[in-house]
Amino acid sequence: MGTDSSDWHLALNYDQWVALSVSGPRPPARYKHAASLVDEKLYITGGSRNGRYLSDVQVFDLRNLAWSTLKLNMEPKADKTTDGSSLEVLPASSGHRMIKWKNKLLLLGGHSKDNFDSLKVRFIDLESYHCGVMETSGKVPVARGGQSVTLVGSKIIMFGGEDSQRRLLNDVHVLDLETMIWCALETVQTPPVPRFDHIAAVHAERYLLIFGGCSHSIFFNDLHVLDLQTMDWTQPQIQGDLVTARAGHAGIAIDENWYIVGGGDNRSGAPETLVLNMSKLALTVLTSVKGRDPLASEGLSVSSASLDGEKLLVAFGGYNGKYNNEVFVMRPKPRDSLHPKIFESAAAAAAAASVTAAYALTKSGKLDFIKTEESNFKVVQNDGSQQDFSLEINAIREENKVLESSLAEVRAENSSLKGKIEETSSTYTELSKELHSVQGQLVAERSRCSKLEAQITELQRMLESLQSIEEEVQVLRRQKSALEHDMEPDAAVQRQSSGGVWRWIAG
Structure with missing residues (x-):
């Protein structure tokens, strides 16, 4: 899409993704970065590319369609890692999450080369561009990446993820942003199985919805709901279109509609853009792209923007066999807003x-x-x-x-x-x-069988050698017999001659 006008968004068709023509250089392509949209500007932090973590902060202006790099003022390194080395204020990382709170961007968790036990909350001040680590207390969660983070009022709700030892999690923690105190929620009923790279949204400031994600070998397409008043987990049936399992997808809620983009299962990307009506729990496919399109990627981000009263979805990055750095926008068609009906008769x-x-x-x-x-x-x-x-x-x-x-x-x-x-x-x-005991016995028996097979092979070689020796002995016996047969006439002549001599001597 090429245009120089600041009202380019008014020409967009509803429910269709469009790639923006960007002026100037673009940031390095990446995936598993964090994104947040503030005042018509898209902020991108970190991510991963070719196995290397990134630490830059990039800003995309939705008015002039240009990228810029944000230069930060860093706090002194005051924290320590588990090995005693200094902890970077804004380390290169991926799988972290970022939200806006007041005049700050808050960055939570993520995987990096630093090893530390507890989850860190970092901040970027959008006025002074000052960057640092926020001090938190209470029951601070274990460090992790690939978790979901959702803002409800003045509280952050965090679910799941994968810790630095690759252990999968399904715990729920809440951070009160007014006091910076963490607490762990005690839930009832059956929670989602541990997972990471899922997405979450909050409906009616009461229901936490979890969709998709993966373990180390299984990808999910299930929906789980946590009632934040009763702390009950449920797994309601989704009405509408069936969708494939996915992880690394992105989601953003606008009113009662939850837009879900991309993701994949390590073999292929998910080409659909979905919309889940959180009141009816009805899921529909909004649009689809081609299989190798950047929007059918894992680890992409999607944010919500408002330009001149028009709502827009803004997607960036991802990986689907190649790393992407394109910006896509969609103008979602306004949909009916319904009262919450998840658990109402x-x-x-x-x-x-x-x-x-x-x-x-x-x-x-x-x-x-x-x-x-x-x-x-x-x-x-x-x-x-x-x-x-x-x-x-x-x-x-x-x-x-x-x-x-x-x-x-x-x-x-x-x-x-x-x-x-x-x-x-x-x-x-x-x-x-x-089973482990039987497997151990089986290993021991296999070892014994291997030794016996080796002994049998050695005995077979010895037997073959004995047969060869026996044949040589038979040949020697035949040669000896023939030699003895040839020597018999000479022996007779010798006996006759000897007899004559003795007779002469006797005479």
């Missing part, structure tokens, strides 16, 4: 709507609430008339009873399943031990 929603309406009228000063009996709830208007909300309240109570009963049944079933899982796990552990 129609009856409860209707009843709640009635009570909410009554409460709104009361706040306006036009109504007064009175409570008559426990089962009655009426509103007295200024003209003296009353409106009875008892039916709505009773409906909510009955709905609540049904939900509590259902919840008790589900918890009982989950408890039973947990017991079966523990029993199966115990059986599996015993079988694993037995």
Whole structure:
């Protein structure tokens, strides 16, 4: 796309990716970098290329479509790694995450050549370009990369990742940005299996959604939801299009729609751009690109921008057999905004709507609430008339009873399943031990068989040698027999001659 106008975005078609024509030099191609869009500027930090970690900070201006390199003012190196060496303030790293908080960019985690035990939170001040490490306290998480980081109000929610020893994680930690105190969340029900390179979003400031990612050998296309009020994990069914498993994809939420781009499974990239309606949990394929397109890459980033009131998706980087440094934009078509319905029934929603309406009228000063009996709830208007909300309240109570009963049944079933899982796990552990024992015996038997085979081979060689010696002995015996046969006449003549001599001597 080539244009010199600052309102180039107005010519974009809806729901189609377009590569921007960039003026001036581009930054080095990369993947697994971190990205954040602030005031019409896309900030890119770090990443990886050809097995080498990067530490630069690049800025792309969406108005003039030009890149620039951000020069930072570094704090002194005050922290230490596990081997006692100084810790870099902004080390070359990949698999880290970056979010905007007030006038700062916060960088969390990531893999680098530095070895340290706890996760570091670094910052870039967007006014002074000062860079440093933020001091945190509380239950600080173990260092990791490939985790998800989501901002909810003044708190960061972090899930999963892979630590420096390549151990996979599925823990949930929260950082309060007002106090810089970490805490670990204790969740219930079955969490997602440990993973990294997944994506996360928060819906209605209550539900944390986790999609995709991978272990060291398995790629996922599952969706998990954590209710941040009850701390319950669930795995709801996704409606709509089926999608392939993927990791290294990117996601950004706009209102109730979660846009998911790229990713792959180490064999091929995911060409679809997906949109998940987080209220309906309905997934659709928005558009697709060709298999080798930069948007079908692992480790790319996607951010949300607003130009002149128009929402844009901005994608950068990634790897799909080659490293990319192109900038792509999409103008998503405005979609209907719905009320959260993830765990709401129609009856409860209707009843709640009635009570909410009554409460709104009361706040306006036009109504007064009175409570008559426990089962009655009426509103007295200024003209003296009353409106009875008892039916709505009773409906909510009955709905609540049904939900509590259902919840008790589900918890009982989950408890039973947990017991079966523990029993199966115990059986599996015993079988694993037995298998290891049998495998050890098998190795010993194989070693003994190898030694016996070597002895048999040696004996066969000796037997072949004995047969050869036996044949030589037979030949020698035949030669001896023939020689003895040839010597018999000479022996007879000698005996006759000797007899004559003795007779002469005797005579």
